[in-house]
Amino acid sequence: MSFLTEFLRQKAPKSGKDMPAYYKKALSITAVLLIAYFLASTLLFAIIFRRFEYVPLIAAALSGCMLWKIDRIGPRVCGLAESILVGFWCLWFVHRFGWGAGVQQLLVTSLILCFFNVSEKPALKITFCLSVIVVRVAIYIYSTRHAELFPLSGQARLIFQLFNSVSVFTLLGCQCMLFSTSVQDAERQLRIDNQELHKEAGTDPLTQLPNRRAMLDYIHTYLKKNPEQAFGVAIADIDFFKHVNDTYGHNCGDYTLRTLSDKFREFCGDRIRVCRWGGEEFCLFMPEMNLDDAGAAMNDLCYAVRKMPLHFEETDFSITITIGVAENDFRSPLESILEEADRKLYMGKASGRDRVVI
Secondary structure (H helix, E strand, C coil): CHHHHHHHCCCCCCCCCCCCHHHHHHHHHHHHHHHHHHHHHHHHHHHHHCCCCCHHHHHHHHHHHHHHCHHHHHHHHHHHHHHHHHHHHHHHHHHHHCHHHCHHHHHHHHHHHHHCCCCCCHHHHHHHHHHHHHHHHHHHHHHHHCCCCCCCCHHHHHHHHHHHHHHHHHHHHHHHHHHHHHHHHHHHHHHHHHHHHHHHHCECCCCCCECHHHHHHHHHHHHHHCCCCCEEEEEEEECCHHHHHHHHCHHHHHHHHHHHHHHHHHHHCCCCEEEEEECCEEEEEEECCCHHHHHHHHHHHHHHHHCCCEEECCEEECCCEEEEEEECCCCCCHHHHHHHHHHHHHHHHHCCCCCEEC
16 A cells, blocks of 8 residues: 555645646547537437437537636636536436446546646545445446436447547546657756756866766776676876966966866877866866776876976966876775875875976
């Protein structure tokens, strides 16, 4: 019964005349199909019984009014009006032609509309479901105790059974297609939004590189899949970055970080993972590289940054970086390996900058 508990815990938004586009479309299509159904019933009565029945025309007119006023009366009143109309129709039909024509199946369409109305509270939906069951049972009991006014022949009963079955399942099919499409669209958009939020949560807004959290998640995932794989990590820091900010302004500092990040992306490609570690520091993760391979790659990167031209507001300047490199020793935790790379970075800073320490 856990699913029932979860259903009852759902919260419904405040009901009003505004309604979701998908629900309005479902109500509109339901009204159009009911109009067609009632008009076809009028024609069918004339053909089979050779008599005119005014009740289906009244029902068609009421469905037309519901369609016309759908924007004004709101989803709750519109759905209730459809349910009352269908309930009255089923009672009238059974009273005149008996239970065997299958018209009672039409009550299910009211349940579909009720349960997909997001403005209704779960308890009210359960109450409505029970009410529909009571109405259906009451109509059946009535049919067993009162003879129909116009008994149907075997052929006529078959025609009405087929007519009602095709009509009801066509209406149900249209409702289900609309609601399932809306649910799938909502879930698809929710997944896209969640992916975007997840991406934003793991992306540095200035450089658009992954942030420290995303890098750590990536490395831990990699280690779980490749516990025996060699790898190298590096911590890179811009030399005298404070001087850039103080001399040219913080806008120039932001420009420098973005341009350097583009250079990192260009250099690393798919073989090296890079993130903004914090401030002017960057972290690089190098799968399947030992210390020598990682050191050689970082020396190339250091040289590429040294030769990278920078131009901001008619000012040409250049920067250098210092990098500390460590490798997986297959016994230390990741945090210790990163601390080793950071320690080597500060060794490089202390010994003159613009260098790689391995």
